[in-house]
Amino acid sequence: MFKWLLLLVGAYLFYRWIKGQKQVKSSTESAEKPNQNKARKTVEPEAMVPCRYCNVHLPKSEAIVFEQRFYCSKEHLNSLDERGWIGSAKWCLSPNQDARPSNIQPDLAVIHHISLPPSQFSKESAGHYIVDFFQNKLDANAHPYFAEIVGQKVSSHFLITRSGELIQFVSTQNKAWHAGVSSFLGREKCNDFSIGIELEGDGESAFEEVQYQTLASLVQKLGISFPNLQFAGHSDIAPDRKTDPGKFFDWQKFQKETKISDKNFPYGVSSR
Known part of the structure; x- marks a missing residue:
């Protein structure tokens, strides 16, 4: 009886030893072989x-x-960068531009008005026709008037839409084709030394308050790089050809909002 008891105890101890060896082997293999299902966390720069x-x-x-x-x-x-672009403007590059003459910096800003089709600036789609015109993409079939102007190559540095959006077409370092045959205080070829600013309008109705606000903000930005800017209307530098910005452009309001000195308005601040 005692022998059988010793045999059972021995068998039990041998069983425990075998089981322990299996557990040790299993643990070792688990440590050597990571869990493939565990997601690895990686930090991408x-x-x-x-x-x-x-x-x-x-x-x-x-x-x-x-x-x-x-x-x-x-x-x-909100600044004018060293390449002549304002960051907060919508950029619509125009092919109608070229380099300014050597050593020439802008010292004149010319105010224009434009509407395409004429006097239809109140329509939502009107503004994009001006963009198309300055980019030589105007569809001559979209309106009868467009067939008359589709071949013209013109541009401006900036356009201020009826909603006050600022769009830039040409770097201020380059020459936009906005003034045409023109003369400013005896200086010919105003495109060489000027910045063109178009306001969406027709000359027969008042401009929007938000347009004056955008214009004042634009002039403030330009003044940092070009502190001696003078201001004139297209009609001032091409009186035999042009009437813009017209009698409804409020020069006094513009001066008041920008605090520009009288001497920078050589043609005065009366409506014309």
């Missing part, structure tokens, strides 16, 4: 983007994004 104004690189999540351009601050977004 965040994309860096350059500020269009100052070229400082910053994480994309921290940048101010406007029309797929990146800026490091609102100040830089």
